[in-house]
Amino acid sequence: MKILPEDIFSTYNKIKPFLRITETSYSELISKNFNCNIYIKFENRQNTGSFKIRGALSKLLSLSNKDKLRGVIGMSAGNHAQGLAYSGNKLGLDTNIVMPLGTPFTKIRRTKNFGGNVFLKGGDLIESKNYVNELIDKFGYIEVHPYNDTEVIKGQGTIYLEMLNQISELDYLLVPVGGGGLLAGCSIINSALSKKTKIIGVESKFYPSLHNVFYKKKLKCGGSTIAEGIAVKEIGTIPYDYIKDEVDSVIYVSDTSIERAIAMLALNEKVVVEGAGAAGLAAIIENPKTFKNSNVGIILCGGNIDSKIISSILMRDLVRARQITTMTITMPDKPGQLNIIANICANSGANVLQVEHNRFTMDLSASLAKLDITIETQNEDHLKNIINLIEKEGLPVVLDDNY
Helix, strand or coil: CCCCHHHHHHHHHHHHHHCCCCCEEECHHHHHHHCCEEEEECHHHCCCCECHHHHHHHHHHHCCHHHHHHCEEEECCCHHHHHHHHHHHHHCCCEEEEECCCCCHHHHHHHHHCCCEEEECCCCHHHHHHHHHHHHHHHCCEECCCCCCHHHHHHHHHHHHHHHCCCCCCCEEEEECCCCHHHHHHHHHHHHHCCCCEEEEEEECCCCHHHHHHHCCCCCCCCCCCCHHHCCCCCCHHHHHHHCCCCCEEEEECHHHHHHHHHHHHHHHCCCCCCHHHHHHHHHHHCHHHHCCCEEEEECCECCCCHHHHHHHHHHHHHHCCCEEEEEEEEECCCCHHHHHHHHHHHHCCEEEEEEEECCCCCCCCCEEEEEEEEECCCHHHHHHHHHHHHHCCCCEEECCCC
C-alpha cells in the first residue's frame, strides 16, 4: 500500500511520546561563510544520537502482540541498531542486531547498553543481511529493515514534518542518503507541505548507489569512508519508488569535505556530528554557487562518532588551515642554529609543539643537520611571516604538504 502524507502524520503522533523533539535553527556563522541561509536540524541530539529511532519505533509499534513475542532482528552499521535496541527496550521487546565487522566501537557499545543483542558478522551490510536471513529461518524473528520497509519510511519522514513545524519553507533540503529511507520519507512530506522546496540527496563519493540508479550510471560502490552510516551499495527498492519522482537531484561528496563539515560544525555550532550527519554541509562546501542566496536546510542525522576520529579530524582541520604546520629546515651543524629558530618562533608568538633534530640524514652533507619542527600559528599569514624570518637567516624551509 502506498504511503500517504497522512500516514506519516499519524505515525508521528504514535512515536512522539518516545522521542526528543530536536531543534531546528538558523546558523549565523556558517551561513556567512557560504552567503546563504542555513537551517540545521539537530537530530544528532536525538535520544540515541540519530534519527533512526523514528523508523524503529514506527515499525515496532505497528507489530501485533503475537509478532512482538517472536522478537525482532535487523542489520545495521550502528544507528539503526541503537534505534532498534532503544525502542525495543522501551516497548519490552527482544531485539537482535547484526552489525558488520569494522563497525565503530562506540556504536557497538551503545547498542549493547540500550539492550540489544549484537552479532558481528559480515564485511558489509549485504553480508550482514545474509546472516539476518539465517537467524530468521532458525528462530522466526521479525525483521526490522533499516530502510526497505514502509513502516520505517513513515517514521523517518516525521523528521521533516517536525522540521516544517519549526521553520518557514526552504529553497533546498539536503538529505543524507544510505539506503534511502530518510530521503523517501522527506520526499513524501515535501510533496504535500512544501512543494517549492527542492529535495537533494547527498551520498558519499565512495557509495553513489542512488546516483547510479537515478542517473543510470555505473560508478563503483565500495571502500573505506568516514561516512560509514551511509555506506550502502544498493538503494532500497521500496524507498526508491518514492524517491524517483520527488527528488530533484542526487549528488555525492568527498571524505575531505565531510571532514571539513564535521570540524566546522564542532567549531561553530559546538556539536559533535558523525560523517553521515555532516553530508549535507559537505554538499554546500563543494557547491557554494548552487546554494548562494538561498534558504537551505540540512539534517544532522547522527552524532555517533568515535572520540579518536573526531580528535583526528579536528587536528587535521588545523593542519589544513595552516594553524598547525611541520617545517623541515636544513641548517649548518654548528652551535646556535636551533636557538635562532626558537627565538624567531617565540618572538613571533608561535607555539612549538614538537622538535626533531637529526644530524645523521644521509641525503645531506656531513656539515648540515635537518630540523623538523611542528608549530602552532594563528593563521596562514602568521606562518608565512615566520617562514620569511627564518629564511632571512639563510635557513631554507620546506613545508609538510601532507594534508
